[in-house]
Amino acid sequence: MDENVFRNELIRDILTRYRRIWALNHAESVLGWDMEVYMPKEGITERSVAQGELAVLSHELLLSPSFVDLVNKSKRIENLNEFERGVVRVLDRSIRIAKAFPPEFVKELAETRSKATSVWNEAKRKDDYKLFEPWLDKIIELSRKAADYLGYDEYPYDALLDLYEEGLRVRDLETIFNNLENSLRPLIKKVLEESWAPSKHPLEKERYDVEKMKIANVEILKILGFPIGLRSRIDISPHPFTTEFGIKDVRITTRYEGYDFRRSLLAAIHEFGHALYELQQDERFMFTPIAGGVSLGIHESQSRFWENIIGRSKEFTRLIYPILSKYLPFLKNYSVEEIYKYFNIVRPDLIRVEADEVTYNLHIILRYRLEKLMINEGVKAKELPDLWNEEMERLLGIRPKTYREGILQDIHWAHGTIGYFPTYSLGTLLAVQIRAHIFKDIPDMYELVLKGNFTPIKEWLKDKIHRYGSVYPPKVLIAKSLGEALNPEYFIAYIREKYLGSK
């Protein structure tokens, strides 16, 4: 490939104009990161206004007639290379989405989100669903409206799914989730009865020294090759996240609760997976709209790969045992085997974010089914708690006693992000499928993990996925890189093998 992959004059003009939008996105990311990790409390007043102004500015630049005109012209050029076509596809999609919503609607949605989130916080604290109910109805109504503005072929929910995962449709999820549920429900029963995996572990209660855990996380991230200080940082936030300011500055956070150390460690490794995807972009895409992960689902496959496939493996546990036992003195009472079990507790839990890799997807299936009912079938907020509880009992055999542990647990609906949840499952499933494909090329993957040699694995991910950035839509990327579509069978086989020894 050439040094400059963008050779068409029109595309070059577009990219020059785009730099300004890129710079605003960069600034918005830095402002958002600072807000989560370092901003003093009262800074919020001025920060929100700044973020609002920058968002409007970047929206206006994207939709400026002369820019839209350039992008429209570029759609008619033949002979563009795949990178140039990627630029056109991503910009055309961004413009289409930005144009879809009238300004009054954007304003109403933003205000509703903001109020709904604040009410949701209170409702959750008081365990009072009635408070949140009218706001959820409003969110459902606006989301349905958003679907109409965006347009769809089959179901209104398709339009929302596509916002978070380009090309994802109800039709896809029906096949995936029905197959998954049918295999998973009996399998979970069997795992709970027959597996070596415990349903609880004394390490969940062990308290750690936060300062020491920080050092342990940094040392483990360094073994993984996270370029702290050079191209990345790790900071602290209650809800761990990854943010990229470009290809050369990608930052993660994790949390420190003082007990149950795997929560802090596995969150850091999860975020490392997201960060690696951004760090291993093709540098020739710098400042362009195709630099950066293509979708939430593919992104989550990377974080889940490192969290579950590497982080929860026996070999990795063995590799990091000396570091952990150096900084967590209570571990002297536990063998590597015990820590491995602790990393792999399987227990149907009411809370999604506490769920293990075996049961996790059922939490998503529940939310997916409810979202479908809200958007496609006009089901109202009033009916949802009962539907939630029944579905929870049917899927996992447990029933929330409070709204807090049930329908009020997640912030997503208050944020107005209906259609987002399924990407978590796509990522979890795809991570396992990627594992199977890596095995074909690197049969000794886990021996490398045991040696702390992650380079071949990282190179594989870079070669097959990371370096393509957003050049291809997610389905095309999966087909190109794996030679097949997303298939949940890999996940079922993996769970069976890992937890039941192929039984």
Next chain:
Amino acid sequence: MDENVFRNELIRDILTRYRRIWALNHAESVLGWDMEVYMPKEGITERSVAQGELAVLSHELLLSPSFVDLVNKSKRIENLNEFERGVVRVLDRSIRIAKAFPPEFVKELAETRSKATSVWNEAKRKDDYKLFEPWLDKIIELSRKAADYLGYDEYPYDALLDLYEEGLRVRDLETIFNNLENSLRPLIKKVLEESWAPSKHPLEKERYDVEKMKIANVEILKILGFPIGLRSRIDISPHPFTTEFGIKDVRITTRYEGYDFRRSLLAAIHEFGHALYELQQDERFMFTPIAGGVSLGIHESQSRFWENIIGRSKEFTRLIYPILSKYLPFLKNYSVEEIYKYFNIVRPDLIRVEADEVTYNLHIILRYRLEKLMINEGVKAKELPDLWNEEMERLLGIRPKTYREGILQDIHWAHGTIGYFPTYSLGTLLAVQIRAHIFKDIPDMYELVLKGNFTPIKEWLKDKIHRYGSVYPPKVLIAKSLGEALNPEYFIAYIREKYLGSK
């Protein structure tokens, strides 16, 4: 005063449009702060591009014909209140400066600064002035050109002075600096011969624990009322600075070298002074161009007030002694009196940033005289080292043996900021004059300091200076608040009293 001080419709329109420029300035400040304190090394590539794009964008918004038109119209409105007139003055000035330079010149200047800074670093490291000489000539040439673009009545250097201190002229500085030099030179001689102040102190060599010094600084800043976590932060950088993201988020940094702890402490207190000026703005000015300190000179008067007038006082030393001795165990061998002496070492030094309050201004007078020669008289870089050394010997009786300790010591000329230095002296002198005026209203000022009750002092500064933001030009503000112009006699009297007991 009314809740909304901006009542004119046109001014309100201007301020609505200005919010966007404000937001870009806010973002540029956050990006700059992050770059100095937390950015991983390689992040610089993308950060510089982002900053460049945002600067161009904000420049374009300021100079957009419709905005300039509004500001021009507003200049013709009668009956504006003082705040509205302040908005018009500040925006008109910004537009005038932004418009003065042709784009090619801005580009050439930016590139020259960047290269000159990098060459200066190398030249200083190698102590090789010849390397820097052609770049300094280029900087002088471009600065002279800048003066021509900006325009001036009397001297080209006036145009540059005005960039950093609105309304400051050579004519002002000649009077101030000549008087100051005439009084100060014999006074320094006397201080060195007769004062209680030492010329060196064993505490300069004492090493401290950085983590403990950090806690000491935070505790001392809290006594001063710095709202850490609420509206401010303190972080670390090799060159301490203050940055404001608005009225409610003002951040400072200090340095930790591990020895000579007053450098870390007094830098933190100095920056606190800058920060307090920003924190005590009138909140009704939020998001407007009159929120924020009016000039570098007035800003420096605030930092110098807290560093010198408060921080280097006997009462303050006594107040913070328990904190210092708690975290710096070596202090058990030193009395409060000894620490006070250590804070007030007087010693002619080759390096400006190491200079004490007695000799400091002579360093500035030297630079002022050389800058005047460069800009008004066409003196070339080749002649400057000799001029520097002679003037240093004449003013302070010492002569640099290396360029590093002489003409290559400061970054300012490499940065192209000729005309900046005099504001340091203005601040140092004004701080002392403010002290004298506070005494009239608060005769027991130092008793309050001893008790740790800084509220009356802070309220005085807020009432007389801070709350006016940039409403008035600096000279007008001084006249309004102090009832007189800047007068270096206060400084001479203060030095005489403090160091010679009024002898």
